[in-house]
Amino acid sequence: MSRTTNESEDGVLSKDQIDSPLMDESNGGSGNGGMVLKKGPWTSAEDAILVEYVKKHGEGNWNAVQKHSGLFRCGKSCRLRWANHLRPNLKKGAFTPEEERLIVELHAKMGNKWARMAAHLPGRTDNEIKNYWNTRIKRRQRAGLPLYPPEVCLQAFQESQQGQSSGGNNGADREQHDSMQANSFEIPDVVFDSLKGNGCVLPYVPDLPDISPGGMLMKGLGSAPYCGFMPPTMHRQKRLRESTALFSTSGGSFNQFDQFQSDTCDEVARTFGLPFPHDPDPTTRSPLSFGVIQGSHSLSNGNSSASKPTSGAVKLELPSLQYPETDLGSWSTSPPPPLLESIDAFIQSPPQVGTFEPDCTSPRNSGLLDALLHEAKALSSAKNHSSEKSSNSSSVTPGDVAIGSNLNICETEWEERDPISPLGHSATSMFSECTPISASGSSLDEPPPAETFTGCNVKSEPVDQAWAPDKEKEMGPLMDYTRPDAILASEWFGNGMHESIASLLGDDLAAECKHLASGSPTSDQGLGFSSCPWNTMPPVCQMSAQHP
DNA sequence: AACCATTTCAACCGCCTTACA
DNA sequence: CTGTAAGGCGGTTGAAATGGT
Numbered sequence: 001m002s003r004t005t006n007e008s009e010d011g012v013l014s015k016d017q018i019d020s021p022l023m024d025e026s027n028g029g030s031g032n033g034g035m036v037l038k039k040g041p042w043t044s045a046e047d048a049i050l051v052e053y054v055k056k057h058g059e060g061n062w063n064a065v066q067k068h069s070g071l072f073r074c075g076k077s078c079r080l081r082w083a084n085h086l087r088p089n090l091k092k093g094a095f096t097p098e099e100e101r102l103i104v105e106l107h108a109k110m111g112n113k114w115a116r117m118a119a120h121l122p123g124r125t126d127n128e129i130k131n132y133w134n135t136r137i138k139r140r141q142r143a144g145l146p147l148y149p150p151e152v153c154l155q156a157f158q159e160s161q162q163g164q165s166s167g168g169n170n171g172a173d174r175e176q177h178d179s180m181q182a183n184s185f186e187i188p189d190v191v192f193d194s195l196k197g198n199g200c201v202l203p204y205v206p207d208l209p210d211i212s213p214g215g216m217l218m219k220g221l222g223s224a225p226y227c228g229f230m231p232p233t234m235h236r237q238k239r240l241r242e243s244t245a246l247f248s249t250s251g252g253s254f255n256q257f258d259q260f261q262s263d264t265c266d267e268v269a270r271t272f273g274l275p276f277p278h279d280p281d282p283t284t285r286s287p288l289s290f291g292v293i294q295g296s297h298s299l300s301n302g303n304s305s306a307s308k309p310t311s312g313a314v315k316l317e318l319p320s321l322q323y324p325e326t327d328l329g330s331w332s333t334s335p336p337p338p339l340l341e342s343i344d345a346f347i348q349s350p351p352q353v354g355t356f357e358p359d360c361t362s363p364r365n366s367g368l369l370d371a372l373l374h375e376a377k378a379l380s381s382a383k384n385h386s387s388e389k390s391s392n393s394s395s396v397t398p399g400d401v402a403i404g405s406n407l408n409i410c411e412t413e414w415e416e417r418d419p420i421s422p423l424g425h426s427a428t429s430m431f432s433e434c435t436p437i438s439a440s441g442s443s444l445d446e447p448p449p450a451e452t453f454t455g456c457n458v459k460s461e462p463v464d465q466a467w468a469p470d471k472e473k474e475m476g477p478l479m480d481y482t483r484p485d486a487i488l489a490s491e492w493f494g495n496g497m498h499e500s501i502a503s504l505l506g507d508d509l510a511a512e513c514k515h516l517a518s519g520s521p522t523s524d525q526g527l528g529f530s531s532c533p534w535n536t537m538p539p540v541c542q543m544s545a546q547h548p
Numbered sequence: 549a550a551c552c553a554t555t556t557c558a559a560c561c562g563c564c565t566t567a568c569a
Numbered sequence: 570c571t572g573t574a575a576g577g578c579g580g581t582t583g584a585a586a587t588g589g590t
Contacts, residue, residue: 041558041584063575075575080559083577115578126578131557134580138555 038072042081046071050078051086059087084125091123095132103129108152 038046053069059082062075071078084090095103099121106117114126114133121129140147 039560060576076561076577077559079576084558112579127558130579135556 037066037074037077039077042073042085046073047081047086050082054082054086080127084127089123090125095124099124100132103133104148105152105155107133108148108155 042050049069049071050065050073053065053071057064057068059079062079062082065071065075065078066073073081102121103117106120110116112130112133114130117129118124118126137147
């Protein structure tokens with residue numbers, strides 16, 4: 001409950017304890033012009049006084065409460081108490097499923113605008129909603145579930161489409177954008193601005209804590225308690241995948257968005273992992289796409305878009321939230337979006353993943369890689385690192401080959417920017433975490449052994465229901481397609497993207513990429529996602545570059 | 549029953565915006 | 570225009586409650 005904050009907290013407590021029944025001995029207060037203000041839990045007596053005061057004087061002018069009522073509480077505290085507990089028409093108790101659904105939808109639209117969300121939930125307070133959401137986040141993180149059900153994603157997408165068709169950013173988008181500007185998600189906002197510009201909606205945009213230092217994920221995962229839980233390399237890969245997913249979500253939104261748009265709702269549905277309307281066969285669902293969206297989710301909840309550790313040989317320590325694909329069914333088996341109850345149910349029995357098939361051939365996905373490659377090239381050229389060096393990529397040395405140098409550039413830039421970067425540590429760590437792969441001198445042809453994932457706590461996570469070793473067996477090869485490296489190794493990538501890569505990065509690098517993609521059948525095992533050059537070029541680079 | 553881990557939630561803090569002198 | 574106070578908001582904290590072993 002309330003903290004038993006004592007007077008010592010501020011060190012301003014008056015020595016003379018005010019002799020008042022309202023000033024109990026356990027809870028001190030803070031100085032307020034010599035007046036001692038109580039902190040900590042409210043007593044019923046205080047509540048009564050506050051209620052009485054409000055009855056007489058109405059809400060507002062909270063600082064006057066203390067003066068007029070003898071309540072030794074600061075105005076803020078009074079306001080909070082009234083708003084959250086004492087005001088009439090407050091609805092107490094658990095959220096109804098309807099409310100939960102509404103919260104999800106509202107959060108998808110608004111982000112962490114609790115007060116605004118509360119306005120849509122009569123009788124509920126922002127604090128309540130916030131707590132609920134944070135709890136939900138944690139649950140979903142643990143369950144490895146996306147934060148938003150596909151329905152919500154789809155709805156947001158459709159709304160966005162409406163907005164787009166009616167001319168650029170609609171009011172809602174703008175509103176969201178503004179609110180995002182107002183909070184600490186500037187970086188993602190930059191990205192999403194571009195995405196929105198292409199008509200892509202990522203309902204969870206406001207929640208990109210994995211990138212934003214102010215986000216809830218960083219709060220949890222970036223903080224000490226999670227350090228052991230989310231090793232740096234895991235972070236890196238997760239983020240990279242998330243970043244990839246982020247762009248992949250907008251996949252078609254880059255170059256082929258028009259194409260994407262024309263694909264109708266089915267495509268959208270598939271993109272969001274919804275059951276394919278015209279294809280009841282669950283195997284036609286697109287785990288990739290869904291992973292994409294989930295990856296975007298993951299931006300907010302720490303989920304990864306990849307359903308497996310990036311390297312089969314390495315069981316990176318991934319929190320249970322790392323394998324959202326495993327829960328595809330939980331959202332995509334549609335009807336009403338499962339809320340907490342369903343999440344719990346999911347935890348009990350995660351759905352099978354093998355029911356999903358890759359959608360690697362979807363042109364949507366090339367948008368992601370195009371974008372990443374574009375970034376890679378841009379960054380590469382910015383640092384005068386010629387991609388020609390990559391021709392010697394069979395023995396990549398740190399900072400040598402374009403791929404590696406891109407990585408290092410990224411890192412360097414981030415380290416340089418870091419002091420002013422809104423990303424703060426997360427940005428730095430993100431790239432510093434990338435570094436070992438290239439900096440360690442490991443060749444792209446020689447995917448670093450598991451142990452070379454410097455800084456990575458290689459650890460199995462048996463508790464991860466979504467990713468248990470036996471699950472892996474059950475899932476079979478299908479799972480591989482949910483992996484970014486599998487994407488790279490896919491025929492689509494090998495044949496289709498090669499040209500794009502060549503055009504963007506030059507044939508040498510492209511050859512390298514293709515080699516990576518098609519080279520070893522063991523790429524599944526050996527081609528760690530991190531070893532892919534594009535994976536080292538998270539879109540956040542662009543964020544930083546673009547964001548003032 | 550005891551212990552530990554996790555979850556819940558009330559309350560606080562700091563920042564920002566707005567109103568007003 | 571500037572400074573200040575009040576209100577509002579989002580993030581964070583930590584004790585209590587709850588659940589699991």
